[in-house]
Amino acid sequence: MPGTSDQTNAPHRFGRAEHDIVALGIATAAIILFVSTGSTVLPQAIRGLAGVGLGPEKLAVNALLLNIALIIFGWRRYRQLALEVVERRRAEEQEQRLAQTDPLTGCLNRRSIGPATDALITQSAVRGEVVALLMIDLDHFKQINDYNGHSAGDAVLEGCARRIELLLPDGAILARLGGDEFAAATAFDPRRAEAVDGIATAILEAIAKPFTTNGITLETGGSIGIARSDAHPDCGEYSADRVSGHTLMHMADIAMYHAKKRGRGRYFWFEASMESELRFRGKLEAGLRNGIPRGEFVPYYEQQIDLQTGELTGFEMLARWNSPELGLVNPTIFIPIAEEIGLISELSECLIRQALEDARRWDPRLTLAVNISPLQLRDQWFAQKLLKLLVEANFPPHRLEIEITESCLHDNMGMVRSLIASLKNQGIRVSIDDFGIGYSSLAQLRTLPFDRIKIDRSFVSNLANNRNSAAIVQAVTQLGRDLGLPITAEGVETREVLHKLLEYGDIKGQGYFYGRPQPAAETHRQLGQLDLLRPENGHEMPPAMPAAPTEESRRANGL
Ligand code: C2E
Ligand code: CA
Ligand code: CA
Secondary structure, three states: OHHHHHHHHHHHHHHHHHHHHHHHHHHHHHHHHHHHHHHHHHHHHHHHHOOOOOOOOHHHHHHHHHHHHHHHHHHHHHHHHHHHHHHHHHHHHHHHHHHHEOOOOOOEOHHHHHHHHHHHHHHHHHOOOEEEEEEEEEEOHHHHHHHHOHHHHHHHHHHHHHHHHHHOOOOOEEEEEEOOEEEEEEEEOOOOOHHHHHHHHHHHHHHHOOEEEOOEEEOOEEEEEEEEOOOOOOOHHHOOOOOOHHHHHHHHHHHHHHHHHOOOOOEEEOOHHHHHHHHHHHHHHHHHHHHOOOOOEEEEEEEEEEOOOOEEEEEEEEEEEEEOOOEEEOHHHHHHHHHHOOOHHHHHHHHHHHHHHHHOOEOOOOEEEEEEOHHHHOOOOHHHHHHHHHHHHOOOHHHEEEEEEHHHHOOOHHHHHHHHHHHHHOOOEEEEEEEOOOOOOHHHHHHOOOOEEEEOHHHHOOOOOOHHHHHHHHHHHHHHHHHOOOEEEOOOOOHHHHHHHHHOOOOEEOOHHHOOOEEHHHHHHHHHHOOOEOOOOOOOOOOOOOEOOOHHHHHHOOO
């Protein structure tokens, strides 16, 4: 740390300065003495040699010699000190350079990019130019580090720095902010912002090209956020004449985050609306963190129906956030955030715990289906955690069904396979959810021991008026028959769809046609009316399973 080295150097420097003064004092005194003794001794010596006088006194000669020795000593000391000063200055410059640059890439570092951008803004203003700051973040860099080691990661970072440098105009600055983040600042003519667009596009193309290191080829990509120092007219509070380097970095960072959200490999200029989006996201994150312990996340239940008989067979639990600030929030909003901020396990466990408690009071023939995030499948303790919840709730595993979305089969098949096996060993059933949109191969479907296929609602809901969807639904139901896997169709919204589905054979269905997902209390009330609640002693079974759906669906089924 520069602060520390400054402190350690301070006494040392002070000591040198003292020596400097002593050496200078000695040399000056010696010269004065030399002038005074020399001026008497030398003429006497010359006269003595010429035989005109007695020559100098011995004492005076000794004094003169001592004097000359002192001058030589002083001069040498002076030379030595001068060399030391040069050396010290060089070391200080080196120290300063290290404090300002990133040791791996030789670019500026996070600390120095702000002041360097400030300087660039001031210089460019003289020429009527403004500064664009590009925040460049590499995509999936962590995977390169994890799978190929840190030296491969370092090689990619160095390679990126060199490629970016080549694309920047003269006078531009480049910094590595740490990790896989770079920032570049360049001056441009405010009437020709497309020049900056060109640079951003070229950088994205350059870093997306493969890198080869130690015989392996590595690929990355990037996302860029750009902010300009004259700020855009619609940049709200940033629309001051000129913003500082520090604020520019903040704005570019927001735009970069936006680019990442929009699907990476692209760039965005900062706009004020992005910041409000980010603030909203921050609010959601904080709400999520605080809402879990406060019990704001609750299970809702959607009926699952045997389409042929119209019987209620169970419920799918769908998470809802009862936020005091935002009202009832859907899982499509908060589940991805919970995944990103590492709260998905905690949230899911809290919901499943409540759902098991609710479902314990239902008729024992009714099943409970829960959705599991792909991230939870990577948790090697997931099966154990689930078993613990089942034991705590005293809930029979065969009544629980886990829904795994098709898309998560693409990464880490080995792990998914062993997880499914251990869930099945416990008696839990496993369905493949959203089937049809994730392009999983038939081979995968055959090798993974699923218990059920759920056809994605995008095919089901427009089954009646889209021939392609109808063909897919038909093909999937046939596939289910061939593999001996029962089928559930999600998104049954209308009677027409129901009738169409009935043509495909023995399948289950769920959707708004049978009712919207409802909270636990309402589900409880509905089951009470249908005489589908477990009797208080918990052992008696109702004689037969009556039909559960709405009046309309009963009529549709001819019941
Ligand atoms: P999903 O598993 O496909 O759940 C079905 C979604 O479709 C639900 O949306 C449901 O309300 C909606 N839906 C049901 N019937 C119909 C219909 O007839 N028409 C239409 N258009 N939509 C219908 P929701 O509740 O917003 O859930 C969205 C997704 O969030 C779920 O999709 C599921 O993937 C995920 N999700 C829900 N709860 C959880 C949870 O506890 N954990 C995890 N990891 N994901 C969850
Ligand atoms: Ca589902
Ligand atoms: Ca689905």
